[in-house]
Amino acid sequence: MLKMKRAFIIALSSFTLVACSSDKEIKKESDKEAATPVVKEETGVETEEMYQSPLTGVGEEKESTARPVAVMVNNHPKARPQSGLSKADIVYEVLAEGDITRFLAIFQSHMPEEVGPVRSARDYYIELAKGYDSLYVAHGYSPEAKEMLTNGYIDDLNGIQYDGTLFKRASFRKAPHNSYITYEHIKEGADKNGFEMNRPPEALHFIDKETINGEDANSVMISYNQNPLFNVVYEYNEKEGRYERYSDGEQTIDYDSKDPVLIENLFIVEASHKIVDDAGRRDIDFESGGNAYLIQDGKLRTVQWKNVNGRILPYDNEKPVSLRKGSTWINVIPSSPGLTGSVSYQE
Incomplete structure (x- = not known):
């Protein structure tokens, strides 16, 4: 059991982020091995442009x-x-x-x-x-x-x-x-x-490998109102340099190929939720921005999120934060009273 450290307790409105360890067994699958032109180098020799x-x-x-x-x-x-x-x-x-x-x-x-x-x-x-x-x-x-x-x-x-x-x-x-x-x-x-399909999107901003400052976060868990069927756990695969994803203890894989979901950027954002009808449908505020966590390379840091032309993106002290090259998963958690849950991580 990981010892709790007071410095790791961070509140996001009705959500609480704490450093902890999980005693829940996770069933793992076996480990498996546009825009701006760049030049790829192999053994010191320039190859074709990518x-x-x-x-x-x-x-x-x-x-x-x-x-x-x-x-x-x-x-x-x-x-x-x-x-x-x-x-x-x-x-x-x-x-x-x-x-x-x-x-x-x-x-x-x-x-x-x-x-x-x-x-x-x-x-x-x-x-x-x-x-x-x-x-x-x-x-x-x-x-x-x-x-x-x-x-x-x-x-x-x-x-x-x-x-x-x-x-x-x-x-x-x-x-x-x-x-x-x-x-x-x-x-x-x-x-x-008649939908146009040859229309690439504006590129996001990415960085190559560099040291990430933040708290160690090799395992991150998100709970929605304590419903275990939708508990999400992200486990850092150091060999891959990416996070694996689990729902209710089962690894998220592709039904057909059995390939696991592997994630370079995990972005957890807090947004106001409001129930708007008897069916339980929601109104979610994706305009106002707010607190967030950006998790990359086994490290977690507290940032903010902003809506930039419809995209939910990380910011730190009003400056955009670049993403690691690879896939990005964005988990949205409620900040509203009565719609509570938790985010926790372990070293």
Whole structure:
């Protein structure tokens, strides 16, 4: 058991961050081994010019001109493991109704062969997708989201219109946890609707390896109202230099390939949540900014977040903080009274 250190106790409104150790056993899978041109060097000899992927910063041999695709992915226990998450450049994990979270998975550098189960839209997920000029993919919608989509706020494909055509129902799961879409069908739907798909996003800012200052954080846990089914644990894999993700003790892997989700940047942000109807739907304030934690290379530091043209990004003393090259997961936690939970970490 890790000894508690008073200096590690940090409060984020109704959330508390503490250094601790978890006695919960985590079942692990086996370890598995665009924009700005850069020059790659190998054994001192210059090789062909490469490009950086705009949303990961990872070098690519060809400049990516693809438009991002943002897909609503189900995170109910009956929908796990999901398909496609290991290919995502950016993933937002945000509460929907009750204590249930959903993913907004944004793909640009790599497109998944298939992604799902696909779930329904909410207005704040649409806003987050819009920040990357994404084609938005969902199956269903809330009344507010339906109005936004009907009015053409964002280019979208929805399973309500394309159930059984672009969207297929998997036989191994039951509705509403069985809607899937392939990238081929996403391209088909975009073509049918005249959506421009050769439109790369503005690049994020990335840095190469350098020393990160912060508290040691080899294991980070997020709890939503103490619902263990949605407890999230991120474990630092020092060999990979990335974080593995676990839900309710099970590693997050791809259903088809069994590839694990591996994360270079973990960004935990605090935002005001308000319940707005009898169904438990929420209004989440993604405009005001607030406190946040940025976790990279086994280190945690307290920062702030800002909404920059629809993108939730880290800042420190009003200056933007660059990301590590690789994938980014953004967990959004409530700051509002009565909607409590916790974030904890261990050295």
